Amino acid sequence: xxxxxxxxxxxxxxxxxxxxxxxxxxxxxxxxxxxxxxxxxxxxxxxxxxxxxxxxxxxxxxxxxxxxxxxxxxxxxxxxxxxxxxxxxxxxxxxxxxxxxxxxxxxxxxxxxxxxxxxxxxxxxxxxxxxxxxxxxxxxxxxxxxxxxxxxxxxxxxxxxxxxxxxxxxxxxxxxxxxxxxxxxxxxxxxxxxxxxxxxxxxxxxxx
Amino acid sequence: xxxxxxxxxxxxxxxxxxxxxxxxxxxxxxxxxxxxxxxxxxxxxxxxxxxxxxxxxxxxxxxxxxxxxxxxxxxxxxxxxxxxxxxxxxxxxxxxxxxxxxxxxxxxxxxxxxxxxxxxxxxxxxxxxxxxxxxxxxxxxxxxxxxxxxxxxxxxxxxxxxxxxxxxxxxxxxxxxxxxxxxxxxxxxxxxxxxxxxxxxxxxxxxxxxxxxxxxxxxxxxxxxxxxxxxxxxxxxxxxxxxxxxxxxxxxxxxxxxxxxxxxxxxxxxxxxxxxxxxxxxxxxxxxxxxxxxxxxxxxxxxxxxxxxxxxxxxxxxxxxxxxxxxxxxxxxxxxxxxxxxxxxxxxxxxxxxxxxxxxxxxxxxxxxxxxxxxxxxxxxxxxxxxxxxxxxxxxxxxxxxxxxxxxxxxxxxxxxxxxxxxxxxxxxxxxxxxxxxxxxxxxxxxxxxxxxxxxxxxxxxxxxxxxxxxxxxxxxxxxxxxxxxxxxxxxxxxxxxxxxxxxxxxxxxxxxxxxxxxxxx
Numbered sequence: 001x002x003x004x005x006x007x008x009x010x011x012x013x014x015x016x017x018x019x020x021x022x023x024x025x026x027x028x029x030x031x032x033x034x035x036x037x038x039x040x041x042x043x044x045x046x047x048x049x050x051x052x053x054x055x056x057x058x059x060x061x062x063x064x065x066x067x068x069x070x071x072x073x074x075x076x077x078x079x080x081x082x083x084x085x086x087x088x089x090x091x092x093x094x095x096x097x098x099x100x101x102x103x104x105x106x107x108x109x110x111x112x113x114x115x116x117x118x119x120x121x122x123x124x125x126x127x128x129x130x131x132x133x134x135x136x137x138x139x140x141x142x143x144x145x146x147x148x149x150x151x152x153x154x155x156x157x158x159x160x161x162x163x164x165x166x167x168x169x170x171x172x173x174x175x176x177x178x179x180x181x182x183x184x185x186x187x188x189x190x191x192x193x194x195x196x197x198x199x200x201x202x203x204x205x206x207x208x
Numbered sequence: 209x210x211x212x213x214x215x216x217x218x219x220x221x222x223x224x225x226x227x228x229x230x231x232x233x234x235x236x237x238x239x240x241x242x243x244x245x246x247x248x249x250x251x252x253x254x255x256x257x258x259x260x261x262x263x264x265x266x267x268x269x270x271x272x273x274x275x276x277x278x279x280x281x282x283x284x285x286x287x288x289x290x291x292x293x294x295x296x297x298x299x300x301x302x303x304x305x306x307x308x309x310x311x312x313x314x315x316x317x318x319x320x321x322x323x324x325x326x327x328x329x330x331x332x333x334x335x336x337x338x339x340x341x342x343x344x345x346x347x348x349x350x351x352x353x354x355x356x357x358x359x360x361x362x363x364x365x366x367x368x369x370x371x372x373x374x375x376x377x378x379x380x381x382x383x384x385x386x387x388x389x390x391x392x393x394x395x396x397x398x399x400x401x402x403x404x405x406x407x408x409x410x411x412x413x414x415x416x417x418x419x420x421x422x423x424x425x426x427x428x429x430x431x432x433x434x435x436x437x438x439x440x441x442x443x444x445x446x447x448x449x450x451x452x453x454x455x456x457x458x459x460x461x462x463x464x465x466x467x468x469x470x471x472x473x474x475x476x477x478x479x480x481x482x483x484x485x486x487x488x489x490x491x492x493x494x495x496x497x498x499x500x501x502x503x504x505x506x507x508x509x510x511x512x513x514x515x516x517x518x519x520x521x522x523x524x525x526x527x528x529x530x531x532x533x534x535x536x537x538x539x540x541x542x543x544x545x546x547x548x549x550x551x552x553x554x555x556x557x558x559x560x561x562x563x564x565x566x567x568x569x570x571x572x573x574x575x576x577x578x579x580x581x582x583x584x585x586x587x588x589x590x591x592x593x594x595x596x597x598x599x600x601x602x603x604x605x606x607x608x609x610x611x612x613x614x615x616x617x618x619x620x621x622x623x624x625x626x627x628x629x630x631x632x633x634x635x636x637x638x639x640x641x642x643x644x645x646x647x648x649x650x651x652x653x654x655x656x657x658x659x660x661x662x663x664x665x666x667x668x669x670x671x672x673x674x675x676x677x678x679x680x681x682x683x684x685x686x687x688x689x690x691x692x693x694x695x696x697x698x699x700x701x702x703x704x705x706x707x708x709x710x711x712x713x714x715x716x717x718x719x720x721x722x723x724x725x726x727x728x729x730x
Binding site: 088157 | 562564573
């Protein structure tokens with residue numbers, strides 16, 4: 001499991017000091033990843049996590065940003081959109097799908113193939129794949145099933161989308177249990193909506 | 209830890225430290241026999257095990273290159289990973305779920321019981337259940353198997369409650385929390401199960417039996433064991449008379465070493481064991497060691513498997529507690545009215561989110577897949593495991609086109625499901641889904657086989673040297689001081705999880721080896 005680093009929403013000190021009158025000015029966000037001087041790559045994916053999401057409490061800030069080294073922002077967005085077609089989870093925020101784009105962006109050997117695949121998706125969608133209707137997106141993706149591009153993106157989804165702290169939180173999987181003493185006193189047999197098996201089938205736990 | 213000289217030709221060399229090799233090492237050491245254990249993997253411990261599916265997989269799994277062929281779905285879904293077994297001290301006993309079932313009486317003589325089945329290379333074992341019973345009892349005691357030796361069963365988790373409710377509503381009779389080598393109460397210096405839910409990732413509480421922290425430390429205490437982790441054996445050597453003389457291996461620094469031996473026992477699991485015999489081909493043994501019958505690598509079995517996940521309206525939280533928390537045994541019988549020979553077991557199984565994503569439906573995508581993931585906390589899961597048919601054409605061979613990092617040909621695993629396997633899987637899927645329907649499932653999903661954890665039969669034991677590799681004690685027919693000490697010995701697979709039988713055979717083999725050494729027969 002990986003942790004998605006969400007940048008904290010610490011306001012720029014100068015900006016914060018100058019707007020303490022509640023002028024309505026939106027303070028500049030101090031996003032290290034988003035600062036222009038740090039940007040070497042070609043694309044940045046940014047977004048916010050909805051306050052209503054279960055993840056709002058997990059993240060120090062609702063704002064996230066991921067930098068791409070090889071792909072453009074538009075290409076990254078196409079991959080994110082394709083990820084959502086493949087694994088459509090309403091509750092999974094864009095930040096997780098951005099991770100898919102980021103991980104694919106890191107496959108130096110595959111960039112050419114990915115670029116071609118992305119361009120083909122956009123073309124098949126008649127412009128921007130990410131802006132196409134849900135039905136259009138699905139039919140475009142279905143049409144390329146089994147291609148190396150499809151297989152690369154789908155295969156990457158398995159780890160990029162599902163092996164991170166946000167996915168754990170969204171799907172209700174607590175992950176590591178050792179530090180918490182396992183489930184022996186934390187509900188491993190708390191199911192009440194079915195009859196309990198007899199002690200012959202399922203003896204009580206041992207507590208010394 | 210004892211340290212024996214590489215030129216000490218009085219030692220028994222054991223290749224592998226899992227259920228077969230680790231047990232054999234301890235049994236021999238207890239009898240005062242000097243043993244060198246060569247383990248390809250590194251040393252871990254309960255402290256270093258990780259409650260994280262992918263990280264643990266990287267830590268424990270055997271990830272050296274392998275190739276696949278055949279019509280089994282694994283060749284498409286996991287072309288480079290035919291088996292999910294381990295490369296670590298303790299072998300796959302770090303990863304196993306703990307289910308410890310004896311094979312049934314008829315499963316030792318399937319050729320007699322089932323008759324001839326076209327396309328299946330059925331053969332009776334050269335040993336009977338009755339002969340093995342005392343050794344089974346010793347194995348169960350050693351491993352602390354629940355519901356044997358007065359050891360209580362484990363408490364069932366939510367996943368088991370769902371299985372139990374559905375199974376009993378269907379009329380199944382033998383439904384309980386299983387015979388598990390997991391402590392239900394403290395025993396043998398190990399704690400009781402904490403219901404961590406990470407049995408597959410190495411047990412961090414040590415409640416689950418593994419040679420890593422039972423057999424191997426006990427062997428070490430005798431002063432008779434020299435355990436060498438990160439030692440990858442590449443070749444077994446022999447003299448002009450056809451007796452094995454020692455092994456060549458690469459140590460943790462990649463240096464080639466040569467360890468002499470009086471006896472060599474191979475326990476590398478059913479892919480590496482035949483591979484090593486084949487890699488050791490020589491002028492005297494052109495088709496590989498102990499391969500006069502031509503059966504080395506053949507009859508590869510991996511059990512008929514599949515899984516069913518049921519989706520419910522209310523929460524289950526199947527990940528809480530032991531992975532294999534309970535069993536239905538009613539379908540384990542041989543009853544051809546069901547349309548197939550042999551039987552199968554139904555055992556609960558749970559995966560975390562990362563492995564559900566990888567294994568629920570490999571290659572699958574779209575809204576149905578997403579729906580199962582979205583409803584993760586409301587899923588119950590079971591694994592189906594049954595006897596598969598041995599086939600000469602299902603085999604491990606050397607793939608000379610692909611080399612491992614030491615320059616040796618990698619194993620290719622070829623497998624085609626037998627029609628009996630397919631009929632049994634269909635029946636098992638249907639019954640698994642019926643169990644969940646009876647418990648109130650909204651829907652259920654048929655998950656195809658995972659990479660094999662039960663790898664069997666590639667150096668089968670038999671009465672005759674013409675059609676088997678080793679005798680009833682795992683001693684190869686062709687080379688008296690070369691033994692097969694793992695699940696490769698299995699003549700046929702039975703329906704049951706194989707570890708208990710592997711341990712049982714290792715205990716029996718140790719008695720035999722000690723006797724033969726004392727008699728100076730080997």
